[in-house]
Structures are given as structure tokens and as C-alpha cells.
Amino acid sequence: MKIQDKVQNFLEKIKSINHLNAFLQVFEEEALKKALELDLKIASGEKTGKLAGLVFAVKDNIAIKGKKLTCGSRILENFESIYDATVVERILNEDGIIIGKTNLDEFAMGSSNENSAFGPVKNPYDETRVPGGSSGGSAVAIATKTCDVALGSDTGGSIRQPAAFCGVFGLKPTYGRVSRYGLVAFASSFDSIGPIANDTETIAKVMEVISGYDEKDSTSSNLPVQNFSELISRTPEKIKIGLPIEFFKEGLDEEIKSKILDCIDFLKSNSFEIKEISLPHLEYSIADYYLLTTAEASSNLSRYDGVKYGSRVDNPASLKDMYTLTRDEYFGTEVKRRIMLGTFVLSAGYYDAYYRKAQKVRRLIQNDFLKAFQEVDLIISPTTPTTAFKLGEKVNDPLSMYLSDIFTTSANLAGIPAMNIPVGFDSKNLPIGMQLMANHFREDLILQVSYFIENNFIQKKYRD
Numbered sequence: 001m002k003i004q005d006k007v008q009n010f011l012e013k014i015k016s017i018n019h020l021n022a023f024l025q026v027f028e029e030e031a032l033k034k035a036l037e038l039d040l041k042i043a044s045g046e047k048t049g050k051l052a053g054l055v056f057a058v059k060d061n062i063a064i065k066g067k068k069l070t071c072g073s074r075i076l077e078n079f080e081s082i083y084d085a086t087v088v089e090r091i092l093n094e095d096g097i098i099i100g101k102t103n104l105d106e107f108a109m110g111s112s113n114e115n116s117a118f119g120p121v122k123n124p125y126d127e128t129r130v131p132g133g134s135s136g137g138s139a140v141a142i143a144t145k146t147c148d149v150a151l152g153s154d155t156g157g158s159i160r161q162p163a164a165f166c167g168v169f170g171l172k173p174t175y176g177r178v179s180r181y182g183l184v185a186f187a188s189s190f191d192s193i194g195p196i197a198n199d200t201e202t203i204a205k206v207m208e209v210i211s212g213y214d215e216k217d218s219t220s221s222n223l224p225v226q227n228f229s230e231l232i233s234r235t236p237e238k239i240k241i242g243l244p245i246e247f248f249k250e251g252l253d254e255e256i257k258s259k260i261l262d263c264i265d266f267l268k269s270n271s272f273e274i275k276e277i278s279l280p281h282l283e284y285s286i287a288d289y290y291l292l293t294t295a296e297a298s299s300n301l302s303r304y305d306g307v308k309y310g311s312r313v314d315n316p317a318s319l320k321d322m323y324t325l326t327r328d329e330y331f332g333t334e335v336k337r338r339i340m341l342g343t344f345v346l347s348a349g350y351y352d353a354y355y356r357k358a359q360k361v362r363r364l365i366q367n368d369f370l371k372a373f374q375e376v377d378l379i380i381s382p383t384t385p386t387t388a389f390k391l392g393e394k395v396n397d398p399l400s401m402y403l404s405d406i407f408t409t410s411a412n413l414a415g416i417p418a419m420n421i422p423v424g425f426d427s428k429n430l431p432i433g434m435q436l437m438a439n440h441f442r443e444d445l446i447l448q449v450s451y452f453i454e455n456n457f458i459q460k461k462y463r464d
């Protein structure tokens with residue numbers, strides 16, 4: 001099929017899912033133009049890039065030059081980026097096509113996409129339910145097959161949790177594997193950009209292009225990038241899998257548990273070694289995550305002051321009024337809650353009791369993982385404690401909303417890579433996700449096992 005026809009099909013699909021509110025912008029003309037250029041290049045035998053013809057959607061907290069960068073917030077409603085994020089630059093250099101930008105929770109703070117200033121996204125499996133968040137628009141774009149890949153960002157689960165709720169693959173890379181330049185900062189020591197797609201192969205291909213050192217991000221790693229798309233099809237050998245007892249305790253939905261144990265049985269019968277492990281500090285991960293990320297967010301979001309970026313109230317009486325009224329008017333409730341919590345955590349007198357202590361706990365959680373990875377190669381857990389919940393169900397109960405990230409935040413605290421793999425459906429026909437975690441920079445192992453599960457377990461059991 002010509003790339004132009006493929007893009008045309010995607011554009012029609014996007015129109016047909018308009019009511020799900022997954023896209024905030026669609027670049028119809030540009031995507032078609034780029035597709036035509038590529039078709040001509042191919043017809044004339046010219047060399048094309050590694051991602052030629054692959055069609056991308058980009059979460060709207062990642063910068064594309066000349067395009068709006070709203071972050072799902074009124075404060076950036078009319079803000080246009082003057083540069084490309086490094087990931088975008090790398091995708092375009094390899095002839096990827098960007099078809100649009102996707103909806104998200106405001107500044108990526110949320111687990112349901114209900115915190116977007118531009119309205120919630122709906123889950124295509126049941127439109128009365130949430131798609132997860134904060135990369136809900138990206139996960140829905142993939143679940144509804146409106147593009148090949150969608151970029152998301154993950155600070156505490158924002159790629160994996162919506163991927164689980166929407167039945168798609170989503171990888172949060174090791175912290176530092178993919179440049180954050182051009183990703184609007186939420187919690188800088190946690191944020192990672194990663195791909196969401198309908199198969200492991202596409203994820204591997206994209207990871208090869210977007211990973212690697214970037215002089216514009218001092219936290220990016222200079223370790224060489226593996227040849228993921230070649231590595232994945234090798235049959236994994238002698239892999240030891242750890243099952244953390246703390247992840248399979250009360251609070252986990254029985255249907256999710258049984259589906260994951262089903263997959264574990266399959267792995268066992270394919271000579272994977274399965275071992276119970278313990279991550280004793282895991283129970284502190286949600287509290288720790290919310291102490292540290294709100295602290296970082298309160299500092300990062302101080303730049304939205306009505307002067308440097310974005311919206312500003314009209315005719316404030318004083319400079320102070322301009323700051324406070326602008327922030328009061330244009331930030332949503334959840335963002336304000338986090339700024340206040342973070343400011344409190346960092347305030348004189350509480351810094352030692354909260355922030356410093358939380359940093360120490362972060363190290364303990366990381367140590368738990370490092371110790372576990374001396375014994376096992378991979379850790380398997382559920383991605384989420386429940387399948388997709390109802391729209392509105394948790395909006396007035398932030399704690400219960402925060403708890404939907406109970407299995408995902410620890411990977412960000414430790415900086416390790418983690419991926420959602422769709423492994424089946426519950427009795428309501430809602431997708432169930434399984435999480436694979438590996439040691440730092442072992443995306444290769446995760447992708448290899450994901451590919452194996454996808455082709456030998458999922459396809460046989462659940463796919464048509």
C-alpha cells in the first residue's frame with residue numbers, strides 16, 4: 001500500500017473516533033504531503049530513513065516546532081513551540097510522519113485523562129470508562145488504530161497504565177535512555193518518553209531511533225543503543241523471572257491475577273525459571289512518589305507566571321496580582337493541589353521530615369530492585385490493580401486515583417525500564433495488562449520476552 005493511502009486511512013479513522021477526544025490536533029495536510037514525498041522517493045529508488053512510512057501521534061507535552069504545545073492546560077492553550085523535541089527531530093530525520101497530537105491529563109498529572117482542560121478521553125472498549133492517564137489520548141490512538149506509534153511520557157505510570165487500560169503495548173525506558181529535551185517537565189528526575197504501539201516490533205524499532213545520548217539533556221546516557229529490532233526475535237534462553245510477593249497481595253483484582261498467573265504458567269512450560277522475590281520497601285512507593293514528584297512539580301511549574309510562557313490575566317492591579325490571578329485562573333484543580341503539596345514538602349521546617357526522608361526511601365526502593373536483579377533477570381507484575389474504571393468514579397477521591405499507580409510508580413523511583421503487555425480481557429471485556437521490569441538499560445531483555453509472549457501466548461489465546 002502506498003504511504004499516502006495509509007495516511008489517508010488513518011485520517012479517516014481519526015475522524016471516526018472524534019467523540020473519544022483522543023486527538024487535540026491533527027496535521028492532515030502536512031502528513032499527506034510528507035507521505036507523497038516518501039512515495040515519490042521510494043518510487044525513484046531513493047534511500048529512505050529507518051522509520052519511512054511509520055505514522056506517529058505525539059502526546060501534547062512534547063514539543064513540535066511551530067505547533068501548539070498545550071500540555072492539556074489552559075495556561076498553555078495558545079502556546080506554540082519554537083523548537084522540536086529531540087525525539088521528534090530524530091523521528092523526522094528517519095522519515096517518520098507525525099499525524100497529530102494527543103490529549104493528556106494537565107501537565108501529565110493524572111491517571112484517567114479527566115484532568116485535561118480540553119475534556120476527558122473515553123476508553124474505546126467501553127465509552128463510559130476512562131482510558132487511563134496521563135497518556136490516555138496516545139493509548140486510545142493506538143487501540144483504535146489511527147496511527148502506528150504514539151509517543152507518551154511516563155513519570156509514575158503514564159505510559160503503562162493507559163496502555164493496560166486500552167490493551168496495547170507501552171514501554172517506559174530506563175531513566176536517561178531517551179532524551180527529555182522538549183518534553184515539558186513535570187518531575188524531572190522521573191520523567192521518561194516512550195512508545196506505545198500494537199506490537200513489540202514497532203516499539204523496538206522506534207526505541208532504536210529515539211534512544212541515545214543527547215547533548216541537550218545532561219541526564220541522557222551515553223551507553224550505546226542496542227539493535228533492538230534484531231535482538232527481539234531471538235528466543236530468550238535461561239531467563240529467570242521474579243514474582244514480587246508484595247505485588248500479588250490484597251487489592252489486586254482476581255481476574256487480573258488469574259490471567260497473569262496463566263501467562264506465568266505458559267512461561268514456566270517454556271523453560272523460564274520462576275522465582276518468588278521480595279521488594280520490602282515497595283509499600284512506601286506511592287507515598288514516596290507523591291512527596292518527591294509534587295516537590296519537583298512545584299518547582300518546575302513556577303515558570304508559568306504570566307510572563308515567560310502562555311496565558312496571562314487582563315489588567316491585573318499589581319505584579320503580584322498578575323502572578324497569582326494568572327495561576328489561579330489558568331491552572332486546573334489537580335495541578336494546583338500538586339503545587340501546594342510540593343511547596344509544603346519543600347518548605348523550611350518540613351524539608352527534612354518529608355523531602356529529605358523521601359529521597360532516602362527512594363534509595364531503599366532502588367536498592368530492593370538492584371538486589372532482586374542479582375537473582376533474577378526480569379520481574380513480572382500486574383500493571384494495574386483493576387481494569388479501566390468508570391468516568392467520574394474517582395474524580396473526587398484523589399487518594400484512590402493515586403492508588404491506581406500502585407504497581408507502576410516504583411519503576412520510576414528506581415529509574416528502571418518497564419513495559420505493559422496486553423495479556424487478555426476480563427469478564428467485562430476490558431483489557432488486562434501485565435508489567436515486565438528489568439534492570440537499568442535492559443530494554444533488550446524486556447523486548448525479547450515481550451516479543452516471545454506476544455507471538456506464542458497472546459496470539460494463540462486472544463488474537464484473531
Ligand code: GLN
Pocket residue numbers: 108109110111133134153154155156157158159186293405
Ligand atoms: N498517574 C500518575 C500521576 O498522576 C503518573 C503520571 C505520569 O506518569 N505522568 O502522577
